[in-house]
Amino acid sequence: MRVIIAVDGMGGDHAPEAVVQGSLEAAKDPSLHILLVGPGEKLRQQLSRHPRASSVEVVPASQVITMEEGAASALRSKPDSSMAVAIKLVKSGRAQAFVTAGNSGAAMALSAYHWGVVPGIERPALAAILPTRRGKVVLLDAGANVDCSPSMLCEFAILGAAYARTVLEVKTPRVALFSIGEETSKGNAVCRQAYRLLSSLSPQNSFLEFIGNTEGTQLYHGLADVVVCDGFVGNAVLKTSEGVAEFVVDMMKRFISSSKLALFGSLFTRPALRRFLEFCDYAEYGGAPLLGVQGVCIVAHGRSNATAIANAIRVAALAVTHNLVPNILEGVDLLAKSSLFTKVKPA
């Protein structure tokens, strides 16, 4: 099966260069076809610098949404933006998925507007895929919704579980609620209510298994496949993780540099540490899927380099071939039919 991906050629801090390179890299896979969307002249000029330029198809779009732009204004005033055109390619059926390293708020607003939100889901959520000691964990919401209701956290559980089932191929995903203690009584008001709703969802289905609260200390142990939280907390956890990992690596280098003996030893540890840094690199994780819209949308990091873009395209293709969106619809449908879900969303 050949998958066609519409890529926002102008999204991210290093666009269009990194996007062009990443698209060419991904296009080496003959099962992928890339539609690169943006100012035709500019993109073709970038492409012309590379061999195999013809493996990527350019689709023109005259406008660009900046990183600072408000989602509402981007939606209203830029109908021919690279993002809008790419999203419409998916709507019309010319492409099957959309990838951008641009403004995530705009990506969410535009894909919700053009594709629609999955019925039964209040708001789409951005899911971060993180490495752990054992496999990967889907953390959502990673920043799309700062103030969430308990029922939204339940919806996130369904969305995250659908992603883990399909793309990560976990049969019955273990879902945990992010909190500040393992006991039921711990957490803020929203958490405590969400705990009760999630507990009542779980026993009746094999779509997901609710395993209770989890804390930041356990997040990277890999005990859960999906961790749900509001977008403020999710974004805080994600950015703090990035900050701590950089800090630890920097300080380690500083301590090694301060000793001649350690510097000598580091000549031998360097290749292993390089593999370790690759393992830590966000670029290897291929961006965050936006879950809950009726289409496949992958939001790559604003700082994305070519590798990150190529991986985001591959993740988008996996979501298509593994039927992510039909699986989400099925999950929501299954739960909507259960009497338990009526408790969660009293219509």
Add this chain to the structure above:
Amino acid sequence: MRVIIAVDGMGGDHAPEAVVQGSLEAAKDPSLHILLVGPGEKLRQQLSRHPRASSVEVVPASQVITMEEGAASALRSKPDSSMAVAIKLVKSGRAQAFVTAGNSGAAMALSAYHWGVVPGIERPALAAILPTRRGKVVLLDAGANVDCSPSMLCEFAILGAAYARTVLEVKTPRVALFSIGEETSKGNAVCRQAYRLLSSLSPQNSFLEFIGNTEGTQLYHGLADVVVCDGFVGNAVLKTSEGVAEFVVDMMKRFISSSKLALFGSLFTRPALRRFLEFCDYAEYGGAPLLGVQGVCIVAHGRSNATAIANAIRVAALAVTHNLVPNILEGVDLLAKSSLFTKVKPA
């Protein structure tokens, strides 16, 4: 000046052994006198195993508050707990500060009850002291108050600044609001309101300087001396930091172990890495001060070893000799007098 510290002999996962050892370690400093509070027989028996046992004075208390116990029930039903007796030693003037590695909720409830909360402060906050690339940062609230109002975040700014001014000796502490973007518009509803209040507080005084929003990626850069957030977010950030640091170090070891060359090199880097791990170790940071009560209370990590206890005792002594509580009273008073503060707390 000789400082007398009341130490909860029964607090923490490794009590009383670790507490006894830590107290003896701290008591090597002739300017410190330790009152070790708990079951007399048990503590004396522990002490008898060590030389210099006489350098620590035992004060008997018949009850123990467990880690799982609710704060209200601990307060009501255990008047002779090691924690309550130690806190009352401070109230009566026999000691000048209180240190525990026990139940932090109970420590907060008991010290607020016996000592009182600083007038003008709604709720005390737990402050975590974290290492950064440049100096230390005071992060509060670290978990005492899960749902906070915007005015509480302003009070945390004052409490954290008072700590940074006195114990960390920063003249005009730079205070940042933890959020998920640098722009004023970013964050949840509470954050956005707190931003406005903090902006109006700052220009009129030299007690603190509000420098705007900060994100998790920047927390360890050391751009701020104090970072304020609600207790849910603070605890999430703290525990995630712990989890990520452990994960990074573990994975690094795993990558090094998988290569013979790297294992050879690690023989030479090991001493530098050991110094680095010491730098990362929470035990070096001496526990979290509880700010906003009318006394000095330091809550050490539940997992505290002897080093962590000794450092917590030293931090408590510094807070006493540097006049932490009078400085907090002064800060609140100064701001209460300013017309701006009436906007923050309309009485």
